[in-house]
Amino acid sequence: MRKIIITGGRPLKGEIPVSGAKNSVVALIPAMILADEPITLDGVPDLSDVANLVEMLSLLGVKVNRQQESLTADPSGLVNRPIPPEMISQLRASYYFYGSLLGRFGYAKVGLPGGCDLGPRPIDLHLKAFEALGAQVTYEGDHMILSTGGRRLQGAHIFMDTVSVGATINTMIAASLAQGRTVIENSAREPEIIDVAILLNNMGARIRGAGTAVITIDGVERLGGTRHQVIPDRIEAGSYIALAAAVGEGICVTNVLYEHLESFIAKLEEMGVRMIVKEDAVFVEKQEALRAVDISTSPYPGFATDLQQPLTPLLLKAQGRGKIKDTIYEKRVNHVPELARMGAEISTLGGQIIYTGGKPLSGAEVRATDLRAGLALITAALMADGQTVITDIEHILRGYSNIIEKLQALGADITLVDE
Numbered sequence: 403m404r405k406i407i408i409t410g411g412r413p414l415k416g417e418i419p420v421s422g423a424k425n426s427v428v429a430l431i432p433a434m435i436l437a438d439e440p441i442t443l444d445g446v447p448d449l450s451d452v453a454n455l456v457e458m459l460s461l462l463g464v465k466v467n468r469q470q471e472s473l474t475a476d477p478s479g480l481v482n483r484p485i486p487p488e489m490i491s492q493l494r495a496s497y498y499f500y501g502s503l504l505g506r507f508g509y510a511k512v513g514l515p516g517g518c519d520l521g522p523r524p525i526d527l528h529l530k531a532f533e534a535l536g537a538q539v540t541y542e543g544d545h546m547i548l549s550t551g552g553r554r555l556q557g558a559h560i561f562m563d564t565v566s567v568g569a570t571i572n573t574m575i576a577a578s579l580a581q582g583r584t585v586i587e588n589s590a591r592e593p594e595i596i597d598v599a600i601l602l603n604n605m606g607a608r609i610r611g612a613g614t615a616v617i618t619i620d621g622v623e624r625l626g627g628t629r630h631q632v633i634p635d636r637i638e639a640g641s642y643i644a645l646a647a648a649v650g651e652g653i654c655v656t657n658v659l660y661e662h663l664e665s666f667i668a669k670l671e672e673m674g675v676r677m678i679v680k681e682d683a684v685f686v687e688k689q690e691a692l693r694a695v696d697i698s699t700s701p702y703p704g705f706a707t708d709l710q711q712p713l714t715p716l717l718l719k720a721q722g723r724g725k726i727k728d729t730i731y732e733k734r735v736n737h738v739p740e741l742a743r744m745g746a747e748i749s750t751l752g753g754q755i756i757y758t759g760g761k762p763l764s765g766a767e768v769r770a771t772d773l774r775a776g777l778a779l780i781t782a783a784l785m786a787d788g789q790t791v792i793t794d795i796e797h798i799l800r801g802y803s804n805i806i807e808k809l810q811a812l813g814a815d816i817t818l819v820d821e
């Protein structure tokens with residue numbers, strides 16, 4: 403089993419680059435198969451999620467060529483085969499193949515999805531949208547079948563009961579080749595949604611309003627090839643800015659789109675974090691006294707649920723008490739007992755996290771229960787005295803490309819061991 407071993411307390415400085423956005427590229431790759439010509443993505447991060455999606459493309463007979471951070475796929479010879487459950491359950495975002503297979507062929511047979519340990523993660527909003535577009539959903543063993551019965555998807559007016567990133571993107575993907583107009587109301591507004599809309603429009607789709615709460619898609623007959631640069635990963639950026647403030651003595655986080663992090667940076671400023679925001683980088687100085695603050699997550703442009711865990715170690719460094727409420731995933735608290743094992747004064751009470759900052763952390767054996775919890779443990783381990791051993795680290799490697807090398811370049815004493 404692979405583990406990460408960290409000896410904390412070392413001053414870190416230098417530059418850490420942010421890679422392409424995981425939550426964009428896991429939708430861009432399935433969306434590519436809507437086209438009947440080759441498509442190239444630039445700035446693709448080196449993640450196991452990407453490798454799994456490329457495996458699914460190969461299963462579907464799509465030729466894929468990877469050159470460093472570029473990925474070219476030629477979907478012209480695509481064969482619409484069932485995607486088996488064991489492949490689908492490697493990552494929840496494989497559900498974007500439902501939208502693209504349905505959009506292009508009117509038929510998809512896919513295993514049922516899995517995903518992180520963040521509590522139940524339904525896909526009812528996705529299925530409701532597909533049904534509104536004219537698909538029937540049936541089940542055959544551990545596969546789900548989406549079928550239009552040979553007819554073309556029909557545009558529809560869809561109101562999302564809950565703001566959902568995945569359902570918004572999946573509906574946009576399926577509706578791009580539908581007959582007529584689709585309007586999505588109460589759509590999510592995340593930057594990754596805009597990134598997918600830009601790719602689709604450059605393939606020939608007609609999507610307006612991505613990034614707002616109402617998205618209009620006028621279906622077209624076919625989609626062609628293009629080249630697309632993946633946006634930087636705002637969650638990786640926020641994770642490293644928080645890490646830099648917690649243990650850095652002058653760290654520049656590069657390839658950052660400031661406008662994707664406004665609510666996060668506002669919170670850091672409320673804590674008293676000193677940083678210099680540049681055009682595409684954030685320089686974080688060595689911090690002096692920090693103030694504890696309260697966090698309440700909400701859909702974009704609010705404070706991202708994915709950043710409450712990575713920010714927590716920095717909060718534990720601040721003077722005072724605070725509380726963290728994740729309004730999107732109430733159960734996103736599995737990092738709390740792990741941090742407590744390192745000496746943190748943190749616990750959950752009535753669906754929220756309460757903490758008292760200022761307590762020194764000590765190294766311990768801890769477990770990465772999910773992707774962003776794992777990053778929080780890495781930051782805490784870099785802050786702590788002594789050695790920390792982190793297990794279940796596959797979660798971390800799913801979302802943070804080359805994280806060991808990136809942190810070693812800052813001077814961190816961090817190694818990946820295979821025991």
Ligand code: EPZ
Pocket residue numbers: 424425426428494495518522523524525526527528529564565566567568569590637707708730731773774801
């Ligand atoms: C995306 O997940 C991200 N993943 C998540 O990041 C992120 O935490 C989440 O959006 C919220 O911002 C990817 O983009 C691959 P949702 P997604 O649909 O799309 C409920 C990470 O760490 N819901 O916006 O699955 C759902 O239970 C990951 O990178 C339904 O009820 O999230 C949740 O409470 C973790 N029915 C809320 O909506 C549905 O059909 C928001 O979920 C779909 C969602």
